[in-house]
Amino acid sequence: MGRHGIRGKDRKKNKKPNGFPRNYELVAHDRTSEAFVKFYQAQGIIPPEEWDAFIAALKRELPSSFRLVGCKKEADVLRDILNTRYISQLEGIEVEEEEIEPPKPLPWYPNNLAYQMKMSRTVIRKNTILNKLHNFLVTETELGNISRQETVSMIPPLLLDVEPHHKVFDMCAAPGSKTMQLIEMLHSAGDSQAVPEGFVLANDVDNTRCYLLVHQALKRMPTPCALVVNHDATSMPRIRIDEAESANSAKFLTFDRVLCDVVCSGDGTLRKNPDLWRKWNPNLGNGVHKTQFKIAKRGMEMLAVG
Known part of the structure; x- marks a missing residue:
C-alpha cells in the first residue's frame, strides 16, 4: 500500500485540519516509474549496491513532524505536557499487533522543540491515547503554539x-x-x-x-x-x-x-x-x-x- 488519496465526492468535506490527518477512505497509489528508475540509474548518483534501499525509502510513508513555537513562553510548558501526558503513555503500546512509535524529538533541533512521528490514520482512530494526542496537536496548532512542518523544511x-x-x-x-x-x-x-x-x-x-x-x-x-x-x-x-x-x-x-x-x-x-x-x-x-x-x-x- 502506498500513500493514500481521498475519493472524489469526499475530498472537500474531509479537508485535513492544520495538516494533521483525519480518517479518510483510503485508496492505494502505484509507486513505480520506469522513467524515474532509468533516468537516475543513468546519472550514477546512487551507488548500485544502495539502489534497492534508495527506491524502498522513496516508497515508504513520509513521517509527520511538527515544531513547538520556540519564542513563546509556553513552549517549555507545552513540551512537558506533550511528554508527560501523551508520549510517556504510548511507550510499549500495540494496536492490532502493530507497535506504536511515539513522537520522538529531532536530536538536531534546538531545545527538543521539534518532533517526528509515524502513525497510520487507522491506528489513530483505534487508540484512545493516540486520539487524544491528535486532538491536542490540532488544537495547539490552531492556537499558534504548534507549527506543522516537514522535517526537511526545518x-x-x-x-x-x-x-x-x-x-x-x-x-x-x-x-x-x-x-x-x-x-x-x-x-x-x-x-x-x-x-x-x-x-x-x-x-x-x-x-x-x-x-x-x-x-x-x-x-x-x-x-x-x-x-x-x-x-x-x-x-x-x-x-x-x-x-x-x-x-x-x-x-x-x-x-x-x-x-x-x-x-x-x-x-x-x-x-x-x-x-x-x-x-x-x-x-x-x-x-x-x-x-x-x-x-x-x-x-x-x-x-x-x-
Missing part, C-alpha cells in the same frame, strides 16, 4: 543563524512554514519582550498563496517585524530606503540573510506526492532550471556584502 532556517538585528528575505515564502520559523528565530534570539531591530520580508509570486502565507504565518505568529509582498522573485525590484532625488544617489535595501526555496521538479517529494510517480519525466527538472538560476542570482544581488 533545516534551512536553522543554517541561516538569524539574529534579532538581521534583515531577512524569504524569496519564495508560501505557504509560510519557513517564514514562521524565521520570525520565531528573530524574536527568540534576544529579549522575548523586546521588538527586534530586524525584520522578515516574505515574498511569493502567487497572489493566492500570499493570502495563505498571511493566514498560516502572520495570523498565528503576529509580529510588527514581518511584511508580505507579491512579486516575481526572478525580477524582484530594489527597495529604496531614503529620500534621495535621483536613483543614482539613492540607497537601496540589502539583506543579511536570504532564503531561496525555489520552484522545483518535485523529485524529492515522491513520498508525500504519490501521483508524481505516474507523471514523472526528465523535463520536470530541466523545465524549471532557468527559473531556479534566476531566483538564486537575484537573491545574491540583494544580499548585503559580507
Whole structure:
C-alpha cells in the first residue's frame, strides 16, 4: 500500500485540519516509474549496491513532524505536557499487533522543540491515547503554539543563524512554514519582550498563496517585524530606503540573510506526492532550471556584502 488519496465526492468535506490527518477512505497509489528508475540509474548518483534501499525509502510513508513555537513562553510548558501526558503513555503500546512509535524529538533541533512521528490514520482512530494526542496537536496548532512542518523544511532556517538585528528575505515564502520559523528565530534570539531591530520580508509570486502565507504565518505568529509582498522573485525590484532625488544617489535595501526555496521538479517529494510517480519525466527538472538560476542570482544581488 502506498500513500493514500481521498475519493472524489469526499475530498472537500474531509479537508485535513492544520495538516494533521483525519480518517479518510483510503485508496492505494502505484509507486513505480520506469522513467524515474532509468533516468537516475543513468546519472550514477546512487551507488548500485544502495539502489534497492534508495527506491524502498522513496516508497515508504513520509513521517509527520511538527515544531513547538520556540519564542513563546509556553513552549517549555507545552513540551512537558506533550511528554508527560501523551508520549510517556504510548511507550510499549500495540494496536492490532502493530507497535506504536511515539513522537520522538529531532536530536538536531534546538531545545527538543521539534518532533517526528509515524502513525497510520487507522491506528489513530483505534487508540484512545493516540486520539487524544491528535486532538491536542490540532488544537495547539490552531492556537499558534504548534507549527506543522516537514522535517526537511526545518533545516534551512536553522543554517541561516538569524539574529534579532538581521534583515531577512524569504524569496519564495508560501505557504509560510519557513517564514514562521524565521520570525520565531528573530524574536527568540534576544529579549522575548523586546521588538527586534530586524525584520522578515516574505515574498511569493502567487497572489493566492500570499493570502495563505498571511493566514498560516502572520495570523498565528503576529509580529510588527514581518511584511508580505507579491512579486516575481526572478525580477524582484530594489527597495529604496531614503529620500534621495535621483536613483543614482539613492540607497537601496540589502539583506543579511536570504532564503531561496525555489520552484522545483518535485523529485524529492515522491513520498508525500504519490501521483508524481505516474507523471514523472526528465523535463520536470530541466523545465524549471532557468527559473531556479534566476531566483538564486537575484537573491545574491540583494544580499548585503559580507
